[in-house]
Amino acid sequence: MEFYPAIEKSGIEEIKKFQEQKLQELMPYLETHSPFYQKLFKENNINPADIRTLEDLQKIPTTTKNDLQQYNHDFFCITPDKIVDYSTTSGTLGDPVTFGLSDGDLERLAYNEAISFACAGIQKGDVVQMITTIDKRFMAGLAYFLGLRKMGASVVRMGPGIPELQWDSIFRYKPKYLITVPSFLLKMIDYAEKHSLDYKNSSVYGAVCIGESIKNQDFTDNILSQKIKEKWDIKLFSTYASTEMSTAFTECEFQIGGHHHPELIITEILDDNENPVREGESGELTITTLGVEAIPLLRFKTGDVVKAHYEPCGCGRNTMRLGPVVGRKQQMIKYKGTTLYPPAMNDILNDFNTISCYQIVIQSNEIGLDEIIIKLSTEQEHETFVNEVRDHFRAKLRVSPKIEIIDFDILSKTVFNPNSRKPITFIDLR
Structure with missing residues (x-):
């Protein structure tokens, strides 16, 4: 050949x-x-x-x-x-x-x-x-x-x-x-x-x-x-x-x-x-x-x-x-003493069949530390599910991020932006 x-x-x-x-x-x-x-x-x-x-x-x-x-x-x-x-x-x-x-x-x-x-x-x-x-x-x-x-x-x-x-x-x-x-x-x-x-x-x-x-x-x-x-x-x-x-x-x-x-x-x-x-x-x-x-x-x-x-x-x-x-390199996150990269968080979220759509947002809080917010859409009962996701994060990455449940129609518009070649699952606001 x-x-x-x-x-x-x-x-x-x-x-x-x-x-x-x-x-x-x-x-x-x-x-x-x-x-x-x-x-x-x-x-x-x-x-x-x-x-x-x-x-x-x-x-x-x-x-x-x-x-x-x-x-x-x-x-x-x-x-x-x-x-x-x-x-x-x-x-x-x-x-x-x-x-x-x-x-x-x-x-x-x-x-x-x-x-x-x-x-x-x-x-x-x-x-x-x-x-x-x-x-x-x-x-x-x-x-x-x-x-x-x-x-x-x-x-x-x-x-x-x-x-x-x-x-x-x-x-x-x-x-x-x-x-x-x-x-x-x-x-x-x-x-x-x-x-x-x-x-x-x-x-x-x-x-x-x-x-x-x-x-x-x-x-x-x-x-x-x-x-x-x-x-x-x-x-x-x-x-x-x-x-x-x-x-x-x-x-x-x-x-x-x-x-x-x-x-x-x-x-x-x-x-x-x-x-x-x-x-x-x-x-x-x-x-x-x-x-x-x-x-x-x-x-x-x-x-x-x-x-x-x-x-x-x-x-x-x-x-x-x-x-x-x-x-x-740019997306390295220092979160409560742990170094994280987005792919490791993607893996955890992909683990859940009931998450229809998600986006990881990193921002600096008022004292200049990195803060992780996970926005996700799911059909499941919210409170129990949020705890389940949080526990999974703790078990795998030893960190517990903030989790927000957002309506699929709203979240999917920002994740599947028609001007982007791939899903926007990570946003860095630092």
Whole structure:
């Protein structure tokens, strides 16, 4: 299969040499074309020609989402007439960050998705239903479409929502794979059961899951994927990606983390002092993009806390694998002496079948401490249920948040905002 690059099966040393060669091509490109990095090199007395090995990267200061937002224009390395597509990401300071892609960048994006989907077992001729948006300046949907087209798969572009229409498409075009936010699969199952659809015997073999985690740190299924699989026996594949890296980490059939594509990106995992973490420890994923023309990034801190896995994988790839995101650096919560990340709270709330919708809100109280408010909708008798949820939090996370019961019609409007690609289950008001 052509979408299984030889470099991913090469030895660790060979992969490192290959990446260093790519890094040596990137440095002069940035020096010539990137106003932001020209200034960074000058201010820090860095001679790009001195950066030859992966270890040398540590001589260069990191780039943050803040830099990207403040100096957005200075990151562009090509003139506007060379930009074929504009995408935006939600900015940490509220203002979106603009990404332009050249023709070559779109080609690279298509290649990335093709080799990523190939990891999950998608092949030429497979029918794939995209339950994701391809508009509203999101890069992801476009990337999926380009990748599937490149590998010769057939695409059903459904877009998000409307279970009835999704099932109509499944029975009509018989897709083998779905690309979706995993929590939406529960809505589809619920619809199918209420309308007596024979969903268990549909054509669907697997779903490539985006935007939400479906695994625990030890790669066992988390509550969300257990709930899906209890009802519908399909394969679920984890992915991790971001607009800034224009690259995805996708699981293979062995499902022990998303595989790194060394020809597209250099990864570092750094502690709070920006030193590489020891093997087996988690830290902030920091990336250097390879082969990007419009907005290449050098040592960009993604804000995601992750753990890397290096032992060989049964699929034959020798590349590093990323486990599920532990949490977002920005979203770390200090609550009564305990450090928490939202994914751990999602798991607890997903444990309850009677919660139809929830949102976690973090705010600072009058003395500047973090306060957690869980808003949820349920049909159950309120008081007993609130105590049950609280007890579950105490047992699992040793904290007891404030819980508010809100009418489903009101809460669901803020959680399933039509302008958002995934459910808004976490709001940080600090």
